[in-house]
Amino acid sequence: MAHSGVHKDRGELRIHENLDELGTDLAEYIAELSEASVKERGVFAIAISGGSLIGLMGKLCEAPYNKTVDWAKWYIFWADERVVAKTHADSNYKLAKDGLLSKVPVVPSHVNSINDTVSAEEAANDYEFHVRQLVKTRTVNVSDISDCPKFDLILLGMGSDGHVASLFPNHPVLDEKDEWVTFITDSPKSPPERITFTLPVINSASNVVVVVTGESKAEAVHLAIDDVGADCLSLPARLIQPTKGKLAWFLDKLAASKLDGSQFSE
Numbered sequence: 001m002a003h004s005g006v007h008k009d010r011g012e013l014r015i016h017e018n019l020d021e022l023g024t025d026l027a028e029y030i031a032e033l034s035e036a037s038v039k040e041r042g043v044f045a046i047a048i049s050g051g052s053l054i055g056l057m058g059k060l061c062e063a064p065y066n067k068t069v070d071w072a073k074w075y076i077f078w079a080d081e082r083v084v085a086k087t088h089a090d091s092n093y094k095l096a097k098d099g100l101l102s103k104v105p106v107v108p109s110h111v112n113s114i115n116d117t118v119s120a121e122e123a124a125n126d127y128e129f130h131v132r133q134l135v136k137t138r139t140v141n142v143s144d145i146s147d148c149p150k151f152d153l154i155l156l157g158m159g160s161d162g163h164v165a166s167l168f169p170n171h172p173v174l175d176e177k178d179e180w181v182t183f184i185t186d187s188p189k190s191p192p193e194r195i196t197f198t199l200p201v202i203n204s205a206s207n208v209v210v211v212v213t214g215e216s217k218a219e220a221v222h223l224a225i226d227d228v229g230a231d232c233l234s235l236p237a238r239l240i241q242p243t244k245g246k247l248a249w250f251l252d253k254l255a256a257s258k259l260d261g262s263q264f265s266e
């Protein structure tokens with residue numbers, strides 16, 4: 001790893017020389033969290049995102065992880081999903097199915113995808129209801145300081161505008177405090193209709209990992225992590241602040257190129 005350190009209040013920073021190195025470190029990190037969670041709770045409740053993240057998780061499908069990870073104990077969710085058919089090229093489910101889930105022995109009934117046959121509003125309501133059932137049985141843990149689900153791991157990507165999941169800059173859903181899953185019909189990035197975990201759910205997770213690569217995202221990484229003043233406090237990625245859980249950033253050198261190195265320690 002090119003650099004690893006802890007930012008004074010934005011979590012752990014893991015900066016990698018290239019994408020290959022990042023993918024190796026990410027697979028190891030996820031495998032370790034899976035092992036710890038299965039040991040402690042008997043299951044691993046993981047929420048994933050779409051976009052470039054899935055390709056960067058690819059090493060989980062290879063040796064040794066394809067054999068050593070206890071895939072049967074994984075319960076998979078989506079931190080955000082586009083409201084399109086599961087066969088559609090824009091579907092985060094399809095991306096994960098093709099790039100990851102079809103290559104490892106996960107249990108099909110543990111794959112918790114959205115209902116793609118209803119409106120965005122209904123899909124969000126259905127998904128929240130579904131998560132609530134799994135919280136009741138503690139397949140998904142519950143926060144000890146709110147009634148929110150406490151996922152063992154939520155994996156996020158970040159857009160060059162600083163969006164995470166489908167929480168976009170200046171969108172009213174950033175203020176949603178009551179719902180666990182909400183919907184938007186006006187996403188600035190296509191497709192417009194999406195469902196997304198809300199900030200309280202993301203910030204209740206035991207672990208949140210944000211994976212960001214490429215020079216086009218360097219400015220947003222700087223705004224999300226460095227001390228940049230009040231103007232940027234509402235950038236969605238900056239609002240990722242787990243209440244009790246751990247936050248880690250997996251960056252490549254290009255994405256990290258505008259970071260102020262003085263704010264983190266080795």
Ligand SMILES: O=C1O[C@H](COP(=O)(O)O)[C@@H](O)[C@H](O)[C@H]1O
Binds near residue numbers: 081157
């Ligand atoms: O639209 C989305 O974008 C983000 C970021 O995607 P990336 O390809 O720039 O990494 C992604 O995390 C999110 O799940 C997706 O719906």
